[in-house]
Amino acid sequence: MTLLQSIDQMIDNITVTDRQEDNIKASISNLNDHLKAKESNLHVLETFTNGSYERDTIIRPLKDIDLFAVLDLEKWKDENGNLPNPQSVLSKLKEYLNGLNDYKDKVRQDRPCVTIELSNKDFDVLPSFEQNGSYLIPAYDLKSWTYSDPKRLTDDLSKVNGQRSYRVKPTIKAVKYWNRENNGFVPSYHIEEVAISIFQMYSVKNYEESIRLWFDNASLYLNSQKFDSYNKYEKAISKIGKVKDKLTEAKKDFDNGEERKAKELWKSVFGDEFPDVVDEEVEEAKTFAKSLSSGALKISAAGTLSVAVGNTVAASKGFYGDDLPNT
Numbered sequence: 287m288t289l290l291q292s293i294d295q296m297i298d299n300i301t302v303t304d305r306q307e308d309n310i311k312a313s314i315s316n317l318n319d320h321l322k323a324k325e326s327n328l329h330v331l332e333t334f335t336n337g338s339y340e341r342d343t344i345i346r347p348l349k350d351i352d353l354f355a356v357l358d359l360e361k362w363k364d365e366n367g368n369l370p371n372p373q374s375v376l377s378k379l380k381e382y383l384n385g386l387n388d389y390k391d392k393v394r395q396d397r398p399c400v401t402i403e404l405s406n407k408d409f410d411v412l413p414s415f416e417q418n419g420s421y422l423i424p425a426y427d428l429k430s431w432t433y434s435d436p437k438r439l440t441d442d443l444s445k446v447n448g449q450r451s452y453r454v455k456p457t458i459k460a461v462k463y464w465n466r467e468n469n470g471f472v473p474s475y476h477i478e479e480v481a482i483s484i485f486q487m488y489s490v491k492n493y494e495e496s497i498r499l500w501f502d503n504a505s506l507y508l509n510s511q512k513f514d515s516y517n518k519y520e521k522a523i524s525k526i527g528k529v530k531d532k533l534t535e536a537k538k539d540f541d542n543g544e545e546r547k548a549k550e551l552w553k554s555v556f557g558d559e560f561p562d563v564v565d566e567e568v569e570e571a572k573t574f575a576k577s578l579s580s581g582a583l584k585i586s587a588a589g590t591l592s593v594a595v596g597n598t599v600a601a602s603k604g605f606y607g608d609d610l611p612n613t
Contacts, residue, residue: 372424
């Protein structure tokens, strides 16, 4: 397997499957019905998914599927037209969901949303009020409301993804996987914002190039105010710098024809979901031996052996195993 094939395989390994997608849609439909039910007394006008799920940058195992619950302002404001305290809204939302059989004892509050922890995925339900085309959501201190424009990031990402041959979203998945495996210092949505800034400037030929470009340029676009603390921002910068150095070294090895070394460096960065680096000659010999043993080996008119074209070579009961014979 080449370096480029290995990177493709890693992205496949962390991408949500069709079966998982169907399961998510069914759960969203069920949650939507509960939230909009009249007996909830939540006065939910509509719901819509957002975040990494909506933008198709979510990775498995599944976490944090964001769902905006847009509330009816007229039903929630007081006689003076003031919005309710965010904490009171979150408490009411949590109490209702936790009282349902589907979510009993699976609901907790997690700033600034209510999280439902199911067996194979989590949902973050975010109460909001639509106002002037944007949305008011609970501020982090849960004492006030702050403006959010969740659909703008979705639109901007879709645009740049199309401009770069649909390689940006898979690139983001790879970076998010690395981030998750390294204590998640970078906020997930900020990885996307950084990617938009980078790929508005650069075109890419493959995922090796696009992932390397993200790490090469991320420090220029990371915003310290997007992090929980400046310490986390500094740690993120440091970790990204180390990856940048490794991928730069891997690129040099790749260009010099030392692909195995390049793959080993990528494996050291991305870990378990990056395919194991194997000895290609040994693997080729094993494949040849198994094909000969099973009768799948063919010989062409020119005398070359393959498993694709030519006349079948009679099956052999010779070597077939995990170790090569001594020479």
